[in-house]
Amino acid sequence: MGNNFKDSILSYVQDMNRALFYHAEFGPTFGSDDITIGVDDSEEYDCCWCKQESYKKKIRDTDDLFSIEDYEVFQIIKKDD
Template structure:
């Protein structure tokens, strides 16, 4: 799978973390756990809004096994 590099359009929505759910990137990528922040991220979804590029072609929910976040300076 190829990486997607997308700049944020509105800095206030760049990245956030909900202590009971998980990280989210605007409304564009929400990595959510229905159980706890330490459980499986089994209810994740994407919808392009605050970033320049779409991450997925569908808004259907999906499961995330693992993720990494990088800051590019």
């Protein structure tokens, strides 16, 4: 996939109280279950899932489990003129 930002999805959270959550048994969770990064016994990120609940746009077209190698999170801040 590389660094192709044209494939990125920008979505705004609808409930700020559910924007980001960290649980000791999972990695970060965005929204209720919009993106949950799960870690299994091997310490790999191969138990991840997506379900649109707290963000405006759906991130994936399926609710199937998936794995990732790494992740980055960016905060976009509106620049005052």
